[in-house]
Amino acid sequence: EVQLVQSGAEVKKPGESLKISCKGSGYSFTSHWIGWVRQMPGKGLEWMGIIYPGDSDTRYSPSFQGQVTISADKSISTAYLQWSSLKASDTAMYYCATLITGNTFDIWGQGTMVSVSS
Amino acid sequence: QSALTQPASVSGSPGQSITISCTGTSSDVGSYNLVSWYQQHPGKAPKVMIYEGTKRPSGVSNRFSGSKSGNTASLTISGLQAEDEADYYCCSYAGSSTWVFGGGTKLTVL
Numbered sequence: 381e382v383q384l385v386q387s388g389a390e391v392k393k394p395g396e397s398l399k400i401s402c403k404g405s406g407y408s409f410t411s412h413w414i415g416w417v418r419q420m421p422g423k424g425l426e427w428m429g430i431i432y433p434g435d436s437d438t439r440y441s442p443s444f445q446g447q448v449t450i451s452a453d454k455s456i457s458t459a460y461l462q463w464s465s466l467k468a469s470d471t472a473m474y475y476c477a478t479l480i481t482g483n484t485f486d487i488w489g490q491g492t493m494v495s496v497s498s
Numbered sequence: 499q500s501a502l503t504q505p506a507s508v509s510g511s512p513g514q515s516i517t518i519s520c521t522g523t524s525s526d527v528g529s530y531n532l533v534s535w536y537q538q539h540p541g542k543a544p545k546v547m548i549y550e551g552t553k554r555p556s557g558v559s560n561r562f563s564g565s566k567s568g569n570t571a572s573l574t575i576s577g578l579q580a581e582d583e584a585d586y587y588c589c590s591y592a593g594s595s596t597w598v599f600g601g602g603t604k605l606t607v608l
Contacts, residue, residue, distance in 0.1 A: 413595065417544075424602035425536070425544065425587050426501075430595055439595045442499055475543055483591060484534040484549030491543055 382406040384414075384476050384489035391495045392466050399462035400492045402476030407487075409457035410434040412478050415485060416450060416461045420472040428474075431459060466496045502527065502588055502600035509606040515576040518603045520588030521569060526598055528569040532591035535564060535573045539584045547586075548573060575605075583607040 387401040402414065415430040429440040433452040440450070452459045459476055474492050477485035503521040510516040520533065527533055531551045536544035546555055548564035551571065561576045571590070575582055588600040 415597065417599075424501075424585075425538075425589075425599045427589070427597045427599050430597070432595075437595070441596065441598075477544075481555065482549045482553065483532045484546050485536075485544075485589070485597075486546045486549065486555060488543040488545075 382480060382487050384478060384487055386474075386476060386489040386492045389493040389495070391497075394465075394467055394496055394498055396466050396496075397462070397464050398466055398494065399460050400474060400494065402459045402461075402489050404457045404459070404478065407478075407480060410454050412480055414452065414459045414476055414478045416448075416459075417475045417477060417485075418444075418472045419475065419491075425475075428461070433457075433459065466494075468496050468498075470494060471496050499526075499592060499596065499598050502590060502598055504586075504588060504600040504603045506601070507604045507606065509608055510578045511608045512578050512580065514578050515574060516578060516605065517575075518573045518586055518588075518605070520571040520573070520590075520600045522571075522590050522598070523569055526590040526592040527566065527571050529593065530591045531566065533564065533566060533571040534589045535562075536587045536589065537582075537584045538587065544587065578607055580607050 410433045416428040418426045428444045429450045431438045433454045476489040535548040538544045552564045
């Protein structure tokens with residue numbers, strides 16, 4: 381079964397760093413792009429960026445460029461989303477999703493809730 | 499890279515048909531036949547209902563269909579059912595391995 385399993389919920393303070401993960405299984409991890417999507421409380425989906433684990437080619441939405449870092453460790457089939465200094469406005473659900481069949485995000489992780497508050 | 503434009507809400511009665519529009523630009527929707535539609539129920543991850551503009555993944559009801567004209571893509575749901583009540587998002591490829599979502603549409607089944 382193709383699946384993405386994300387790390388658990390996080391509660392952090394402003395200014396702290398954070399790295400959340402997304403582990404793929406059941407498919408060739410290095411051959412499919414993995415993207416990250418933000419959903420702020422009560423709001424819509426926002427595409428943040430994407431990485432190709434095979435060569436670590438990474439693209440970012442202009443809205444998130446410089447705000448987050450996307451990476452991947454192909455040896456353990458895991459993609460990451462990290463922040464160096466969190467803000468309260470980073471409070472959101474974060475989903476990873478991969479393109480397996482066609483040019484669409486057809487497999488999604490269960491989401492990681494990040495809460496940032498002093 | 500601006501978000502695609504969707505109506506905030508649509509509604510319909512059981513058995514009726516509804517259409518949700520998704521307007522982009524010549525840089526995204528208008529340039530590629532790579533629009534997807536996602537359904538999201540509260541507290542759940544999104545689920546793809548239509549991809550590459552008109553294709554339905556295995557297991558998705560044929561009551562869901564997609565189309566495109568110029569810079570606007572559309573999702574039509576026929577024979578509305580109570581279970582269709584959810585948020586719907588369009589998403590388009592925007593070139594150079596980047597993507598953009600629409601703002602989302604809340605579908606209410608009356």
